[in-house]
Each structure stands twice: as C-alpha cells, then as structure tokens.
Amino acid sequence: MTRILHLTDLHFGFHRAALEEPLLARIAALRPDLVVIGGDITHRALPPQMRQARAFLDRIEAPLMCMPGNHDVPAWNLVARMFWPFAGFRRHFGPVLTPVGRAGDVRVMALNSADPYAWQRGKIREGEIGRVIGNVDAMGTNIVALHHPLQQLPRVDKALARRASEALYRLEASGVQVVLSGHLHRWATDALLATGRHPRVLQIQTGTALCARITDGQNEFVLLEIDGPDLRLERHVAPMDANGFGTPEIADYSRVSGVWRRV
Template sequence: MMLAQISDCHVVEPGRLLFDRIDTAGHLAAAVAHLNRIGPDFVWVTGDLVDSGRPAQYAHLRSMLDRLEAPYAVMPGNHDARETLKAAFADHPYWREGPGNLHYAIEDLPLRLIALDSLVAGESGGRIGEAQLAWLEAKLGEARKRPTVIAVHHPLFASGIVEMDTINLADAEALGAVIERHPQVERILCGHIHRPITARWHGTVVTTAPSVAHQVALRLGPKDPVSWIMEPPACQLHRWSEDSGLVTHQSCIGDYGPMTPFE
C-alpha cells in the first residue's frame, strides 16, 4: 500500500495570495497533479487545510482536492475551523456522528488509519484532551495486531526551531503513555512545522511533513526568529508491506528535469 501525505496547504480565497506573495492554491494544484502521476492508494491531508477557516477557502480547497484520482481524507490543524471544515466535506464517510472533535478511524485499508484532532480554537499550539486520549486507547485496544498509522497535526517533540517548539502538542507526553502500550503503531504523522523531520518517540517513529507550499526556514539558533522560505514544496510517501513494514520517502513537487538512467 502507498499512503501519500500532504500537509499545510493554507489555501485562501480564489484570486488571493497568502502574505500577498504565495500562491498556495497553485501549489496545491501542482501537488494534486504530482500525486496523480505517482498513483498512491490513499491520500491523507494532515491539517492547516486553509489559512483562516472560512467557507470560501474550504470550497476552493475542495475544488482542487476532488481532482485527486485516489481516495483522500482530511483532518484539522490550528488554522482550520472544525464545523466549517466538516460541513465542506460532509459527504466524506469517515466522520464520527455528532458534534465535537474531528477524530476518526479508517478501517478498510491494509493500514489502519487513526486521525487525532489537536485544534484548540484561537491558539497556535495544540492539545488532544483526556476524552480523545481515552477514545484512542479504546480504539487501539480493539485491534492490537493491526498495523496502525496515527496522524496528529501538531508535532510531539522539540525540533530545535525554538519558536515553533513553543506551539507543539501540549499533552504529547500523555499521548506517549498511550502509544507505549500499543506496539502496533507503526508511525505517527504530523504537519504544522513545514519541514521533514524524523524522531524516535515512545516506542514508535514520528515524522513531520513539509508543506506543499512554503517551508519554515531551518534556523536552529536559540534566538533565531521563525521565518518562512520558498524551499521546494514536497509530500511524503509512506509505503507499507508486510515484509518491510512502513518506509517513508520524501517526494519533491516541481520540474527538476528528466530522469536519466545511470550508465
């Protein structure tokens, strides 16, 4: 199975640019075309779908995501608005019934996918909360031998990008205590930080995805301000097989010339 992950689309209204400079819709359209050429089995969009949570932004986002040839699922990040997001994708089958956090499980793929909702309205940092952690514990307990991938928008560990580390997942250690009890969790996928990072964490592996538009600059000094930079947009491809487990590739989006065989 090939699971593609795109993240941090930050789509705004048609005809607008983010920061008056970044064509996030154009970048997302390029990412969709890129994935259609690759042909993944499923696409997961791991938060910050739009920039301000407005209905027109979600309509614009959906008009592009619906061009994906693979089935896909979405989940919220800190720039999203829960009810507006869910209304825009109301026909998607994975949502749990009723109001509240937008966490869910997808059960009909070779990998079991569990999305956690870390959005705290009005804040940049994230939190899962006790009720959602209890739901996760129960869900993982239902299928202890099924390989599982969890997605949560906010990172779980300090990256060294100091200002971004202040807006990680606040209750990451409580989540870690749950994960330690469930070795079938093959990977935890995050977004938010607009960079590809890998860390061993509480008995599993956590990866963060780059943005399909702009990146956060890699500045690791203790007083470096957080900055954005137009490094190449990219997605991540998580290839699962029973023989090799879960292997992750980064796939840059853009025209880098033809593939040339080695001679």
Template sequence: MSLLLHVSDTHFGTEQPEVVEAVVALAQQRRPDVLVLSGDLTQRARRRQFAAALRFCERLAVPRWLVLPGNHDIPLFDVFTRAFAPYRGFVRRFGADFAPELDLDDVLVIGVNTTRRYRHKHGEVSAAQVAAVAARLRAARPEQVRIVVTHQPVDLPPERDPKNLLRGRERAVPAWVEAGADLVLGGHIHWPFVRPLSASFPQLRRSAWAVSAGTAVSSRVRMQVGNSLNLITTHGDGRVVVERFDFRAGAGFGVVDRHDLQTAG
C-alpha cells in the first residue's frame, strides 16, 4: 500500500501562511510516501517564489517527490528568458528532469511536461511524449497501479472551462489507457474532481479516471471552491481510494469527498 499526497497550483507569491501550515500539519499526520506536485508552483516564476516552493516541499518531509512545472513556472513578462531559458528558475530548485518517474512496489507514477514557452497558458502533449509514456506504461509490473501526471487536465466535467483542456489529449488518453494507465492526475483549473475517462472517451476498453486537484495554498481560489488537495491510497488488490481534503479556517484540512475506485490491475 502507498499513500500519495497530490497537490497542485500552489502559486507561491500568493500563498496564505495559515493554509501552508495546515498542509504541513496534514502531511505530518498522514505521512504520505509520495508527493505529487502537478505544476504552477509559483505565481510569476521568480527566484524567491521557487525558493519558497522548495522550502514548502521540504517541510512536508515526504521521502519521494514528483514535481512538474506549470504554465506559471515560466516567465510571462521576461520575454528573453521565456524564449531562451524558460525553465531556468524551475531547474535551479527542482532539477532538469522533465519526464520524471517514481517506480514503487505497487505504483508507477509518470510525469509529463505539458507546458510550452510558445503558449501563454494552454498545455500541449506531443506525439513523442504520448509514445514514450505509453511504452513505459506497457513495461509496468502487473501489480502496479499506473498513474500519469500532467499539469493541464485531459478531461473536465462538461460545464467547466473546455478551453483549458490539454492539447493532444484526443491522442494521448486512448493511447495511455490502452497501455495500462489507471489514473491521470492534473490541476491548472483550481477545480477538484474525479471523473471516469470513459465519459469523454467512450471507446476506452479499460476503466481509468481523471483526478484533478484544486489550488493547495494560494489565495487564487476559483469557482466558489477553496483550497483543496488529494490523498490517494493504492491497495495491493488494485483498489485506489481518492480522498479530497478542503481547508477551513481554524480547522485545517478535512475530508469532504471520497472515491473508491477499482482498477483493471
């Protein structure tokens, strides 16, 4: 069994100290095995914001991390850096692995960098990335729950912001699910949800789910949803439990929703 802490869109530079402390307290209480941070660590890709994001991750005291950049993690106004060294700030603090992977006994987590310097906020996955992730999924061990992580979402509830969907998802989702993906984690829209991918991709022959995290610590909450994060528990029988935690002032993070999923594994 493994416990994954899925946070997204921390947007350091707009963080709320009380909420930061509540995430740290939850991590100390639940002691997750893996931290997944699915992009937008910073508000404006500034050095001090990346430094604050790194300090936050270190304070969580989680032994394994998978951290991806989001569109806010490349400079918006510094055009030269955006064109020639868009990930310089991210690399300085979090390294230059843009296809990170965590291979545990019962779970495989694969990260995909979907940000592009030539796009303002919309994400994109290339044919080469789709193929590389599918190949790695096919090589997973039968007992592993297989998780792919992007920043921009591969699916959304029908009433939510379709313009924010990942470009290339029409090719990526069928390829990844056919290759064995069970969950695709993301963020970007600050709206938490769990949704069967078959709702938008009825041709799928396996069960798989899109899992989105809200903004973990930022004041940039949207759509009447406050700060939110997910804890994901994998079980040896292929069962996956996704718990959504929302923040309440004075009370910290508490469970508000739970999904008990049975993967094909």
C-alpha cells in the first residue's frame, strides 16, 4: 500500500499560524511515502513568505514535490512577473516546476498550470500534456498533480484553466487514473465523479491547508492510500474555530470494473 499526502493552498503570509504545529504533527503521524504540495504555497510570493514556507516544509520528513500556483508568482513586481515569474519559486522550492515523484508502483507527475499573465486563471502549456502522457506507467497507478482543476462544478464562478478540458480528455485516454488539484479552496470528489463525464479519472479537489480566509470555513488536506485498483481517501479537516484536525472522514473507491466507483 502506498500513501500519498496532498497538501495545497498553504498561503504563507496569510495563513493560520496556530495550525502549523497541529498540521506538522498530523503529517508526521500519518507517515506518508510522498507529500505533494499543490501550489499557492505563499500568499504574495514575497521573499519573507517564501522563506517562512520553506522552513515549514523542511520540517516534513517525507519526500516532497512542489509545483507553483497563481499566488506563487510576483503580485506587485510587474517586471519580475513578466520576465522571471518563477525565479523566487525555483530558489526556495526547487528548480524543477514540473517534478515527477514515485512511491511504490505509484507515479505522480506535476503540471505547472500557473499563468504569470493572468492573476487567477491558469493554463496548460503547449507540450505539457504530451510530456505527461509519455511518462504514464502502464503497469502502475498514474497521478497528475496541478494547482488548477481540470473540471469544475457549475457553482464555481472562476474561469476554467485554458486547455483544461483537452488535457483531461487526453490524460484519461492515456491511462492517468487520478488528478489532484486545489485553487478553489473547496473540496470536490464525489460530485465530480457523479457528473459521469470522466469516469476513469478520480478528480480530487482539495481545500486549503492553512489559508486564514474566514469564508473558507475550514482547513484541510487529504491522504490517499493506494492498493492496486483500490483507493482510500482520508480527509483531515480543521474548522476555523478549532485548534486542530478532527477524526478523518473516510471514503473508499475502486476501479476494478474499469471505471471509478465509491465502495
């Protein structure tokens, strides 16, 4: 069994500092094989925020893979945003914007969906879909991780990332079984599966891990336990009025039939 932890939208600089220690303690107790950091690690991509976030991530003992979100490019320095938007991210979180991680027979492939020329809306870059498809392991479990969702529910009022629909169709056809995303600060898994549009891809949209925005209502992260075609989600939630994470919510899924179904 392989344990992948998805942690996204930390927003250092506008985060719940009091939740840092409970989050680190819960991660340590879960002992994941790999931690996927799904972007918006900082709130405004300022150097002090990046240093603070890096210090937090350095306390996680599991292997990490990081990708940028739209908040991880300079917000106010327009010159840096135009000419070297990811310089700070590379300096603090690693030189590779689209890392690949492996744990057991699970392969996690990152996409960089952050667009420096659009504040919120993301994009899938030319050639990125083909790069991921070329790395699909036909014998294992393939996960794609990116900041922006590839499908959104009707209640979402943000624009879908450019080429997101094309990416989702092509990734599903290639054998990608799971997509991890964030950005919306809203949990969505079963509702996306219920649309019936992409039954061979389990899309896990995880809420914010540490952002202090009251309207989000809670902070959360998710642990994936993968055992061949079976997958268990442990959703760990900390309400805004709580000092830590409660008992996880458990959901089991299987793709034995060729499509994902909740067990």
